[in-house]
Amino acid sequence: MSEGLAHRLRSSYHEAATRVFLDVPGDGGWTYGQVDELAGRIAARLAGQGLGPGERVVVQVDKSVQAVALYLACLRTGATYVPLNPAYTRDEVAGFVADARPRLVVCHPERADEHRRVLTLAADGSGTLLAGGTGLPPLDPVAVDPEDIAAMLYTSGTTGRSKGAMLSHRALIANAEVLNVAWGIRADDVLVHVLPIFHTHGLFVALNTLMLSAASVRLLPRFDPATVAATLPGATVMMGVPTHYGRLLAAAAVDRSSTAGMRLFVSGSAPLGREASDRFHHVTGHRILERYGMTEAGMITSNPLEGDRIPGTVGFPLPGYTARVRKDSGEPAAMEEPGILEITGPHLFSGYWGMPGATAAAHTPDGYFRTGDVVTMDDAQRVTIVGRASDVVITGGLNVYPREVEDVLDGLPGVVESAVVGLPDVDLGEAVVAFVVAERGFSAETLRSAVREQLAGFKCPKEFIFIEELPRNAMGKIQKTKLRDAAP
Ligand code: AMP
Secondary structure, eight states, X not given: OBOOHHHHHHHHHGGGXXXXXXXXXXXXXXXXXXXXXXXXXXXXXHHHTTOOTTOEEEEEOOSSHHHHHHHHHHHHHTOEEEEOOXXXXXXXXXXXXXXXXXXXXXXXXXXXXXXXXXXEOOXXXXXXXXXXXXXXXXXXXXXXXXXXXXXXXXXXXXXXXXXXXXXXXXXXXXXXXHHHHXXXXXXXXXXXXXXXXXXXXXXXXXXXXXXXXXXXXXXXXXXXXXXXXXXXXXXXXXXEOHXXXXXXXXXXXXXXXXXXXXXXXXXOSSOOOHHHHHHHHHHHSOOOEXXXXXXXXXXXXXXXXXXXXXXXXXXXXXXXXXXXXXXXXXXBOOTTOOEEEEEESTTOOOOBTTOHHHHHHTBOXXXXXXXXXXXXXXXXXXXXXXXXXXXXXXXXXXXXXXXXXXXXXXXXXXXXXXXXXXXXXXXXXXXXXXXXXXXXXXXXXXXXXXXXXHSOGGGSOSXXXXXXXXXXXXXXXXXXXXXXXXXX
């Protein structure tokens, strides 16, 4: 037994009890001491419901100070925290609950009837979780084994069924420590927090990393360009997904003076793209730091804090991680040759919940995790993502990486964005098909010949489908399964 994540975070902020931790604009600030006390009281309440090591608690609540305290409280009890997107429907939640078999569910009061053992929490802090629990003495973090599962996050499932990725205290501590150093997080940092807290990005990358320096967090309930613009002055760091940066630019919500006090903008969870990176740089003077990671591994690579942040690349493997690129055959890929990124390190997950077959399939015999992302690596180990292996289109026996075609399409004036998928084709096996969002009318022929100028003929989409908007999940990832299903 040793110290778990709750203990590790607490030892970082215990001397900063009077510093503001969570500041909700318009609703006041909570100090580290206050949030710590609330977490202790909620932990006592949860422990009273039988929560402890080996148990799981499913949490489907809105983003709030109390929701962050609930996360810290779960860690304290030694139970596994299983957050769900508040947007999930009754049926979706029922599926996750059946899979996770939690001892307890914490959800919005309006959805309490969906569960048997339930406590409720609304965004304003009301609900049964806090009612009556106030008299309990706060619970200190219980001793846990570093390999105990601190949290289980369901993968976003953009390409298949969601799997519960089990994350140990060891993995979450390792990732937070490495990011805290890599991004130079300091006690006087103030983070603009616009991400959801049911996903690795907003929960672990943002909160754990900042807590290790007892820094402050401006907790915005959701992303909205005007609110972010009003929140930036006085802040130093923002973490977002590419859609956020695109919307800030589209709304003309940022400029050099409003971002003058900022020292770091981080992007990840989906590709940022060179054009968006350059535009943001041009408008604000800041070069967004793009990093890459996934639920199963936390953050894997990052562009450097000091040194060149190269748009279109996701930087270098973070310290302590080993990365290699393998071809489908399992042989090492040559320098700059695309292949699957494989990694090892202390930040890796402990397997998929109840899916030993999927866990084994995701690892190589020598213990590397197969990310499923096709990348290239240069001689300095700088990584460029080519796409998801499962998105590769095999047409007439030749591999087409959608990202390459999308980059060409997106670079054409008048094209807003695009997504390329493979659809069944009697002749070719799969045909390259492009979904395009355009500002003006284009003929398929115009687009085809523009792509043909830059890429080999077999990569040119056979068909172009014009749509209003690409379907995206909460993290801004394009949902290609939905596009394939919707294709005529
Ligand atoms: P998730 O587990 O929901 O965080 O999704 C992880 C996946 O998102 C990765 O395997 C990548 O395919 C993708 N991803 C994350 N960060 C980036 C990035 N900076 N650029 C491109 N894809 C990314």
